[in-house]
Amino acid sequence: MDKSMIGKKPDSSNTFYTDEHQMFRQSLRRFLDKEAVPFFEKWEEEHIIPRSFWTKLGGKGFICPWVNEEYGGMNTDFGFAAILNEELARVGAGLSGIGTHSNIIVPYIASFGTEEQKKKYLPGCVTGNMITAIAMTEPGAGSDLANIRTTALKNGDSYMINGQKTFITNGIHSDLVIVACKTDPHVTPAHRGISLFLVERDTPGFSRGRKLKKVGMHSQDTAELIFEEVKVPASNLLGEEGKGFYYLMTKLQQERLVAAINSLVAAEDMLQLTLSYVKERNAFGKPISKFQNTQFKLAEMATEIKIGRTFVDHLIGKHINGVDIVTEVSMAKWWITDMAKRVSAECIQLHGGYGYMEEYKIARRYRDIPITSIFAGTNEIMKTIIAKKLGL
The missing domain is CATH 1.20.140.10 (Butyryl-CoA Dehydrogenase, subunit A, domain 3)
Structure with a gap:
């Protein structure tokens, strides 16, 4: 997508989609009709979307268009993010992992990351070369997030992460995972002890469990993630310690x-x-x-x-x-x-x-x-x- 397409901000009425928004939608829909619709049933049968589709989508500027231009994005408003989700959902729910990456996970890095973290990760998130996941849910903690048991204990200038996560969207493909951990398991109330960490794919001790078989949304990869003595530098803390919740x-x-x-x-x-x-x-x-x-x-x-x-x-x-x-x-x-x-x-x-x-x-x-x-x-x-x- 050409950056010249990005124009005025929409007003507060329900007619907020501008010509630029509609051009984005039309371009995205043409792309999906060619690159996704003919292959979607095959992806459903294979229970995964190929990484090549992510990079094709990112190469056209459709992933994370809201990211600032200095990190490779186009600095668009949420209307473009909404259109991305609508058009992916039009093809099938199995494509929702892309919208989750673009509109739910990457915003954590953009909002709470350091300048170094943004420079390191955001460009790859925009191109689709770096796929993200967020790991909150555990086998024993879902809606009651304050009761997670995965820990990240400080040891000098690093943290040691131990625990298990489940039902993680993009769990198999993910190159970067935002992991919710307890940095203070004893604080009251418990939610004050939660912090977020950035864990890269090849970090020793970090492994994938099962690719989970679901009733639906078959092509969206969902997995268990396991952390066994995963050592990450303090620079991988996202935001401030204790502010994760x-x-x-x-x-x-x-x-x-x-x-x-x-x-x-x-x-x-x-x-x-x-x-x-x-x-x-x-x-x-x-x-x-x-x-x-x-x-x-x-x-x-x-x-x-x-x-x-x-x-x-x-x-x-x-x-x-x-x-x-x-x-x-x-x-x-x-x-x-x-x-x-x-x-x-x-x-x-x-x-x-x-x-x-x-x-x-x-x-x-x-x-x-x-x-x-x-x-x-x-x-x-x-x-x-x-x-x-x-x-x-």
Whole structure:
């Protein structure tokens, strides 16, 4: 993408996409239609996306476009990040690891990294030559992040990391992992003892466990990570010691907005797939689209999806302008992911037996969507946040 495409900042209305945003979307969609769509089913079967696709995408300027120009990016606003996520989700949920890298993980380095860390890592993150992961979840700690057991204990001018992480997006491909560790296992409250560290692929003692087999999102590699006496220099500390939990919380607003965007695009796609199917499929001598039950179901789904799109676009505009949307984004994350699950069930029902066949895209959408109500904070946690903001 040519840097001359980057123009004015969008306003705070829902019409925030400028001509530059639309050019970015069109260019990205053409690229994905050529380089991803024809191969996606093969990647799903192989349970991984080739690294060559990452570098092709990065070479066109589609990864981390928001990074400052001095580190190889184009210094764009969040609208470009939102478009990247929407277009990847349009192809399939298995591509979400790229959006996670671009819009969730790399921002930690840009926001909290030292100048040396930014110069070392950001250019490769932009080109796709350096793939990142963030390791928070453990076998015994998910939503209760303060109770992680992986430790990073200070020893002179270095830290020694020991522990295990699981459900890590980009776990197999990752060249750089941001690892949440306890630097003070005894402090109260426990979250004050969490720090973040940058661990490179070939660091002695760092290894991959299993590439996990999931119900859905097959082409997104997900793995266990193991840290056994992993020695990292103090310069690999990301930000300040003991501030890791705070850093994670500051980035969750964007992560949850991304989750809502991805789920909404999936719902929109499922609706279109089903509209096409019911117009072509005949039963009792006429298209099933002519039955009132079919029409009512589709009308209900179309309405909910339209409400979701209006809400998400509103939040994207506010997020671009730096507005605190923690409460609203928690609402969007739980409601839209739950709505997408309802849509998937209704759409597969309207496909009948064919919806259960792998050759139909609706089957993949149906198995890809359930995890969305779990990751980026479970929907139960979202409701807890909303209740707290309501003064309950």
